[in-house]
Amino acid sequence: MTAEYQVHGDVAVITLNNPPVNGLGLDTRQGIVDGLARAEDDAAVKAVVITGAGKAFSGGADIKEFGTPKSLQDPNLHSVIRTVEHFGKPVVAAIHSVCMGGGLELALGCHYRVVAPGCSVALPEVKLGLLPGAGGTQRLPRVIGVEPALNMIATGEAVPSEMLASIPGQKLFDQLATSAQALAQEALAFARSVADVRPLPLVRHLPCKHPQGEAYFQFARNMVKGMAKHFPAPGKCVDAVEAATTSRDFEDGLMKERELFLNLMFTPESRSLRHLFFAERAASKIPDVPSDTPKREIRKVGVIGAGTMGGGISMNFLNAGIPVTILEMKQEALDRGIATIRKNYEAQVKKGKLKADKYEARMALLSTSLAYDDLKDCDLIIEAVFEDMGVKEQVFSRLDEVAKPGAILASNTSTLDVNQIASFTKRPQDVVGMHFFSPANVMKLLEVVRGEKTAKDVLATVMALAKKIKKTAVVSGVCDGFIGNRMIERYSQQAGFLLDEGATPEQVDRAIEKFGFPMGPFRMIDMAGNDIGWAIRKRRYVEQPDIKYSKTADLLCEMGRFGQKTSAGWYDYEAGKRDAKPSPVVLKMIEDYRQQQGITPRKISDDEIVQRLVYSLVNEGAKILEEGIASKSGDIDMVYLTGYGFPIWRGGPMHYAGEVGLFNVVQAMKRFARNPHDDAKAWAPSKLILDLAAAGKTFA
Ligand SMILES: NC(=O)c1ccc[n+]([C@@H]2O[C@H](COP(=O)([O-])OP(=O)(O)OC[C@H]3O[C@@H](n4cnc5c(N)ncnc54)[C@H](O)[C@@H]3O)[C@@H](O)[C@H]2O)c1
Numbered sequence: 107m108t109a110e111y112q113v114h115g116d117v118a119v120i121t122l123n124n125p126p127v128n129g130l131g132l133d134t135r136q137g138i139v140d141g142l143a144r145a146e147d148d149a150a151v152k153a154v155v156i157t158g159a160g161k162a163f164s165g166g167a168d169i170k171e172f173g174t175p176k177s178l179q180d181p182n183l184h185s186v187i188r189t190v191e192h193f194g195k196p197v198v199a200a201i202h203s204v205c206m207g208g209g210l211e212l213a214l215g216c217h218y219r220v221v222a223p224g225c226s227v228a229l230p231e232v233k234l235g236l237l238p239g240a241g242g243t244q245r246l247p248r249v250i251g252v253e254p255a256l257n258m259i260a261t262g263e264a265v266p267s268e269m270l271a272s273i274p275g276q277k278l279f280d281q282l283a284t285s286a287q288a289l290a291q292e293a294l295a296f297a298r299s300v301a302d303v304r305p306l307p308l309v310r311h312l313p314c315k316h317p318q319g320e321a322y323f324q325f326a327r328n329m330v331k332g333m334a335k336h337f338p339a340p341g342k343c344v345d346a347v348e349a350a351t352t353s354r355d356f357e358d359g360l361m362k363e364r365e366l367f368l369n370l371m372f373t374p375e376s377r378s379l380r381h382l383f384f385a386e387r388a389a390s391k392i393p394d395v396p397s398d399t400p401k402r403e404i405r406k407v408g409v410i411g412a413g414t415m416g417g418g419i420s421m422n423f424l425n426a427g428i429p430v431t432i433l434e435m436k437q438e439a440l441d442r443g444i445a446t447i448r449k450n451y452e453a454q455v456k457k458g459k460l461k462a463d464k465y466e467a468r469m470a471l472l473s474t475s476l477a478y479d480d481l482k483d484c485d486l487i488i489e490a491v492f493e494d495m496g497v498k499e500q501v502f503s504r505l506d507e508v509a510k511p512g513a514i515l516a517s518n519t520s521t522l523d524v525n526q527i528a529s530f531t532k533r534p535q536d537v538v539g540m541h542f543f544s545p546a547n548v549m550k551l552l553e554v555v556r557g558e559k560t561a562k563d564v565l566a567t568v569m570a571l572a573k574k575i576k577k578t579a580v581v582s583g584v585c586d587g588f589i590g591n592r593m594i595e596r597y598s599q600q601a602g603f604l605l606d607e608g609a610t611p612e613q614v615d616r617a618i619e620k621f622g623f624p625m626g627p628f629r630m631i632d633m634a635g636n637d638i639g640w641a642i643r644k645r646r647y648v649e650q651p652d653i654k655y656s657k658t659a660d661l662l663c664e665m666g667r668f669g670q671k672t673s674a675g676w677y678d679y680e681a682g683k684r685d686a687k688p689s690p691v692v693l694k695m696i697e698d699y700r701q702q703q704g705i706t707p708r709k710i711s712d713d714e715i716v717q718r719l720v721y722s723l724v725n726e727g728a729k730i731l732e733e734g735i736a737s738k739s740g741d742i743d744m745v746y747l748t749g750y751g752f753p754i755w756r757g758g759p760m761h762y763a764g765e766v767g768l769f770n771v772v773q774a775m776k777r778f779a780r781n782p783h784d785d786a787k788a789w790a791p792s793k794l795i796l797d798l799a800a801a802g803k804t805f806a
Contacts, residue, residue, distance in 0.1 A: 109137025110159070111144055116152040117297045118145040119290075123159040129168030130183055130208045132176045138212075139181045139189055146194065153297035154193070156216060157200035157290065158209075163225070166207020172380070183208050183240040187215035191308055196300045200293035201225055201279075202286050206264070211238060214245040217306045220281045220296050222289040225267035232262040234383055235339045235376025239367035243346035244359040248312040249278040252322070252351060260330055260343040277312060310356040323348045336622065336755040337375050342366045374765050378757030381806070382747060385740030385758070389580050390569055393737050399566035402512060408433060408484035410501055412443020412474075415518055416490040418546030421447060422575040424468040425547075431473045431480055440474045447472070450547060478508045486571070488540055490518040498522060502530035502537070514564050516540040517555075520591060521642065524557045524584050534559035538568055541588060542577075543749050544634075551749030552577040553588050578748045583735040590745045592730065593759075596722040596788060598639065601627040602656030604715055605696050607783050608707035611676040612688050617712035618719055622753025627719070629686050631659075632675035637668045654785040658699050662692065705783060717774050723759040724771060728792035731760075731805070739805030764804030772799045
């Protein structure tokens with residue numbers, strides 16, 4: 107049973123017991139109602155305490171039930187709260203550790219609340235694009251005041267119970283327990299002390315007003331509009347709390363809350379946020395690697411190469427308190443790398459984001475070396491040397507000689523074959539790709555590249571380690587570019603064709619930035635450096651001669667316009683500045699190229715730009731799924747949301763395609779394939795997308 111019933115003398119205790127956080131699933135809700143019925147029937151019971159076992163009072167809705175019919179099945183949370191409110195004997199919530207969402211709404215329905223110190227209290231529904239739907243927006247303002255309640259509801263942030271208890275006149279907590287250990291006993295004593303009080307106090311009977319009324323809510327509305335412009339939920343939170351102050355009666359306010367909640371439930375933004383919530387949790391689970399797979403212990407990390415990536419990668423481990431040894435070929439390279447790490451930390455100290463003593467503690471975990479022997483006690487060694495198979499071979503053969511048995515050998519390669527890299531060792535089972543994104547100390551995404559022979563415990567270890575260094579890890583199979591870069595190839599290819607056909611870099615960037623990407627393809631590549639893609643394309647022209655590209659990107663590089671670092675790329679830049687200004691030279695180069703290709707430029711709509719860029723991601727993503735490179739569409743969405751700036755409120759390319767309707771996406775792809783200036787082969791729809799579209803399904 108997920109809610110236990112016990113009688114202690116004249117007080118019944120209902121203990122929620124649904125690990126990990128006592129989610130209010132159907133069984134638990136039924137358990138509360140059943141417990142109350144037993145307490146009602148037992149004349150010896152004078153009061154009831156509701157509390158939570160283990161690590162929480164309650165974290166709210168049971169996420170396993172989310173979106174299933176069970177979540178709405180009676181007794182739903184509304185009816186549980188109503189049962190508590192109408193109960194003939196006092197019901198006391200004994201709150202501790204975590205009291206969030208539906209858990210807090212349940213507590214607010216109780217007649218009294220006793221809280222243990224250090225409890226984290228929140229109504230976090232807004233983070234899923236929703237608002238509290240079981241009376242939270244109506245009851246919380248009545249006990250802590252309108253403004254503090256609206257702040258909590260519109261941000262979803264957790265607030266410590268001590269802070270809430272210090273609000274003058276607050277009625278959220280009737281008593282503060284002396285300690286978490288004492289909560290159970292003190293709640294029992296409190297329940298006995300109020301056993302005879304009648305009528306029983308109800309939060310719904312408390313007044314709810316704001317002295318500035320309308321003016322305050324207008325101000326609040328403007329505030330949230332500025333902060334959350336793509337998300338409707340915070341604004342609706344304002345409406346709901348306002349309803350608590352203006353409704354004819356409490357029931358009216360509840361109705362208004364219900365209506366706003368249901369409206370939000372059906373917004374694409376909320377669907378995207380809920381998708382993200384689940385995709386993030388699912389990404390850490392690998393279908394054939396059970397969660398109880400034993401993990402190797404990672405006490406010390408080696409990093410080879412102190413360049414752009416090696417330094418950032420090292421910082422992740424230092425931040426997590428794991429010692430790192432960086433190895434380079436020359437002392438100068440080491441010095442440069444260490445200086446960059448210091449500079450990054452010092453910038454954080456200057457901004458007040460890192461304490462000076464913490465900075466020193468992190469640096470103390472870092473050692474440097476020019477000799478491979480110094481890596482022999484490392485449990486994980488990550489290679490971040492030049493992107494060249496010959497150099498990778500040298501490094502991995504050497505690692506095979508010195509690394510201790512069982513050490514994990516990882517490569518940060520962006521494009522090379524991890525199976526081939528593994529074959530340079532006699533222990534391919536210990537080799538894995540750990541593809542960090544630049545800047546590696548900042549970017550959340552980590553693609554974990556699973557080689558043919560990578561051992562399951564290596565994967566399990568790396569996924570757990572990713573969590574420890576606060577990365578979102580997604581598993582990818584081996585292919586050129588893995589999930590993220592393989593897809594961005596198609597996107598860049600389309601960006602090039604759009605120029606050929608009549609768009610300017612500025613128009614393309616503006617259209618996709620309006621869609622929600624922080625940066626369009628041309629501004630992005632100017633920042634990363636056009637020369638990197640140039641080198642990759644040169645290789646591809648030889649290896650895959652049938653891929654079609656606009657040649658404008660090559661012409662740009664031939665002019666030495668590599669991007670911000672040369673103050674000239676697709677745009678012009680003032681030295682040391684990042685503002686992109688349209689470049690007459692580039693526009694002329696594009697025009698000349700069109701003429702030479704015999705292309706008459708046409709006006710291209712922003713809609714077409716967005717569709718071609720985004721659907722190119724979708725089709726390649728579908729192929730990646732079909733080939734088993736990604737095991738679920740949510741993984742692809744996580745890659746794009748955390749590594750490529752895909753707008754959060756659109757939920758990732760695969761989720762977005764489902765929102766548009768796969769039938770519509772396929773129709774558009776067929777249309778684009780007929781364009782003689784495009785690459786019909788690239789638009790050939792994957793079988794997966796055709797099958798799903800025909801069945802009226804989505805990738806999920
Ligand atoms: N820069 C990026 O945005 C990015 C992103 C993801 C992955 N990567 C990958 O990370 C790897 C490193 O890229 P980077 O941008 O940091 O390169 P980089 O040129 O900035 O740094 C490479 C470093 O490796 C050192 N090095 C080369 N050969 C070595 C050897 N045999 N032993 C020890 N050190 C050696 C060099 O001295 C240099 O300091 C590449 O495989 C690259 O594809 C790069």
